[in-house]
Amino acid sequence: MECRVLSIQSHVVRGYVGNKSASFPLQVLGFEVDSINSVQFSNHTGYSHWKGQVLTADELHVLYEGIKLNNVHHYDYVLTGYTRDTSFLEMVVDIVQELKRANPNLVYVCDPVLGDHGSMYVPQNLYPVYKNKVVPVADIITPNQFEAELLTGKTISTEKDAVEVMDLLHAMGPDTVVITSSDLPPRLGDRFLVSLGSQRHVRPDGSRTTQRVRIEVPKVDAVFVGTGDLFAAMLLAWTHHYPNDLKTACEKTFSVMHHVIQRTISYAHDLAGPGRRPSPPQLELRMVQSKADIEDPAIVTEATVIS
Amino acid sequence: MECRVLSIQSHVVRGYVGNKSALFPLQVLGFEVDSINSVQFSNHTGYAHWKGQVLTAEELNVLYEGIKLNKVNHYDYILTGYSRDTSFLEMVVDIIQELKKANPSLVYVCDPVMGDHVIYNNCFLFLHEKILLPVYRDKVVPLADILTPNQFEAELLTGRKINTQEDAIEVMDLLHKMGPETVVLTSTDLLSKHGDKFLVALGSQKLTKPDGTNSNQKICMDIPKVDAVFVGTGDLFAAMLLAWTHLHPKDLKTACEKTVSVMHHVIHRTITYANDVAGPGKRPSPAQLELRMVQSKADIENPSVVVEAKVL
Numbered sequence: 001m002e003c004r005v006l007s008i009q010s011h012v013v014r015g016y017v018g019n020k021s022a023s024f025p026l027q028v029l030g031f032e033v034d035s036i037n038s039v040q041f042s043n044h045t046g047y048s049h050w051k052g053q054v055l056t057a058d059e060l061h062v063l064y065e066g067i068k069l070n071n072v073h074h075y076d077y078v079l080t081g082y083t084r085d086t087s088f089l090e091m092v093v094d095i096v097q098e099l100k101r102a103n104p105n106l107v108y109v110c111d112p113v114l115g116d117h118g119s120m121y122v123p124q125n126l127y128p129v130y131k132n133k134v135v136p137v138a139d140i141i142t143p144n145q146f147e148a149e150l151l152t153g154k155t156i157s158t159e160k161d162a163v164e165v166m167d168l169l170h171a172m173g174p175d176t177v178v179i180t181s182s183d184l185p186p187r188l189g190d191r192f193l194v195s196l197g198s199q200r201h202v203r204p205d206g207s208r209t210t211q212r213v214r215i216e217v218p219k220v221d222a223v224f225v226g227t228g229d230l231f232a233a234m235l236l237a238w239t240h241h242y243p244n245d246l247k248t249a250c251e252k253t254f255s256v257m258h259h260v261i262q263r264t265i266s267y268a269h270d271l272a273g274p275g276r277r278p279s280p281p282q283l284e285l286r287m288v289q290s291k292a293d294i295e296d297p298a299i300v301t302e303a304t305v306i307s
Numbered sequence: 308m309e310c311r312v313l314s315i316q317s318h319v320v321r322g323y324v325g326n327k328s329a330l331f332p333l334q335v336l337g338f339e340v341d342s343i344n345s346v347q348f349s350n351h352t353g354y355a356h357w358k359g360q361v362l363t364a365e366e367l368n369v370l371y372e373g374i375k376l377n378k379v380n381h382y383d384y385i386l387t388g389y390s391r392d393t394s395f396l397e398m399v400v401d402i403i404q405e406l407k408k409a410n411p412s413l414v415y416v417c418d419p420v421m422g423d424h425v426i427y428n429n430c431f432l433f434l435h436e437k438i439l440l441p442v443y444r445d446k447v448v449p450l451a452d453i454l455t456p457n458q459f460e461a462e463l464l465t466g467r468k469i470n471t472q473e474d475a476i477e478v479m480d481l482l483h484k485m486g487p488e489t490v491v492l493t494s495t496d497l498l499s500k501h502g503d504k505f506l507v508a509l510g511s512q513k514l515t516k517p518d519g520t521n522s523n524q525k526i527c528m529d530i531p532k533v534d535a536v537f538v539g540t541g542d543l544f545a546a547m548l549l550a551w552t553h554l555h556p557k558d559l560k561t562a563c564e565k566t567v568s569v570m571h572h573v574i575h576r577t578i579t580y581a582n583d584v585a586g587p588g589k590r591p592s593p594a595q596l597e598l599r600m601v602q603s604k605a606d607i608e609n610p611s612v613v614v615e616a617k618v619l
Contacts, residue, residue: 014341023331024331030601030604031601034320035318037318037344042371043373043379051370064349070356288340
């Protein structure tokens with residue numbers, strides 16, 4: 001498999017978020033990963049302390065120029081996640097547009113990180129950039145419910161609402177949308193949460209078809225960081241292997257997440273000791289220990305095809 | 308295996324040098340790797356063009372401070388390679404000294420990159436010889452536990468020339484006296500008994516037996532030469548020597564056989580691919596010669612031994 005990804009995300013010295021979360025699993029699956037580190041921090045910002053440096057939009061451009069001058073700016077995928085800076089995000093859009101001109105088949109996988117649980121945790125002025133510039137050039141997006149509602153201006157109270165929101169997102173650009181988590185009531189009980197996916201295809205005869213799936217995943221009683229980044233990377237990988245089968249791509253992706261998270265929470269509890277809540281360092285994803293699950297995830301969550 | 312490495316090396320957006328060369332193979336072997344990127348460049352400097360940014364000594368210290376404030380400055384290994392900047396190197400030394408106080412069993416794997424007789428340009432050679440040598444010789448090497456100099460670097464550090472195998476052994480002993488208990492001369496100009504298509508590498512490890520006495524294992528390897536210039540192979544070598552000496556701590560012979568064998572598999576996969584991509588009769592470009600790292604995962608995990616080390 002000759003498949004090259006450009007991933008533009010954070011780098012942390014210690015732990016697994018951003019490029020640290022995305023690179024290893026993609027490489028383990030045989031992808032060539034070029035990575036531009038948008039920041040270099042000691043660790044993620046959920047620890048008591050964090051220190052480091054950020055890359056400016058100009059510096060991003062300089063790195064891209066180097067790639068371009070060598071005539072190696074040919075990618076099959078671009079992957080982006082958490083960004084705090086509008087000028088940086090706009091430079092990313094310029095780069096994606098140029099890369100799409102160099103390779104019209106390029107697939108841009110975008111996690112439109114804006115917030116969660118009702119509030120934004122990036123600066124407000126990123127919202128119009130995502131809505132008007134980023135999402136229109138994305139091919140695969142992985143918003144949570146809050147981000148999906150924000151981008152479309154429509155709230156999700158029922159599965160029907162979610163389907164409409166995903167259709168609105170399709171109309172904005174991406175052919176593949178996965179709402180990574182929602183507040184919809186799970187059929188399997190309140191220990192689960194509901195995710196949904198939607199993929200538009202154009203048939204050989206030119207007509208359009210949409211496959212929609214619903215997945216219920218077990219909730220875990222802990223706050224993980226980097227799981228969204230791992231999710232987007234693995235969705236990239238599994239939609240690459242199953243380009244017309246969102247059901248299978250989602251089952252594999254959600255299953256990998258499950259294995260990594262379970263391994264992590266067990267280890268974290270062991271380290272923390274009985275009755276104690278694990279700390280952020282203890283809750284770092286057990287990424288290297290999960291290599292076998294990443295390579296070949298046993299399916300533990302089934303996706304149901306919905307209307 | 309719970310083993311945490313701090314690797315302070317370059318990052319390139321594209322390709323496999325520095326941390327890009329070291330991380331994936333170490334992670335594949337189950338090591339937790341924390342990485343500080345000393346630079347971020349678009350690609351290595353053997354391409355026609357390169358662009359990017361460097362980390363200052365102060366910025367390095369800031370990153371380390373973050374790790375320390377969270378009380379997670381506990382490492383089993385440190386790994387360093389190519390450095391251009393004496394103040395950066397001196398900050399690295401300070402950090403290692405502090406980390407060794409936090410964990411006295413910490414092992415510092417150091418590739419004392421100063422050049423090679425096959426150099427990219429004279430300027431590179433000059434800078435390193437004059438400017439970095441004193442820092443490596445007086446501050447870095449004394450802290451190192453495992454050292455991977457080539458012949459040129461070993462000669463610079465000890466002030467001794469290597470013309471014979473006996474010279475090489477004496478130089479490794481001098482290097483032991485400077486600090487590191489494990490020394491691998493990654494390549495030399497010594498004549499191989501297998502002919503000129505091979506190069507000679509040597510290794511030496513000092514061990515303290517349970518009864519307190521010292522022993523010393525010395526080995527020699529004849530490694531097939533490859534007709535191409537690779538970049539990042541030294542970084543991969545140091546990372547894999549870290550891994551295989553960790554897994555075979557008192558057996559330099561086996562550690563070196565595995566390390567050199569991994570190199571062989573990766574290099575061969577790379578040269579085959581590069582020649583295919585370049586086409587018949589054409590010399591592959593630097594971009595085409597990037598190590599086939601992710602494609603070599605199985606060899607990294609479990610290298611079949613293709614080069615044997617002879618115990619001297």
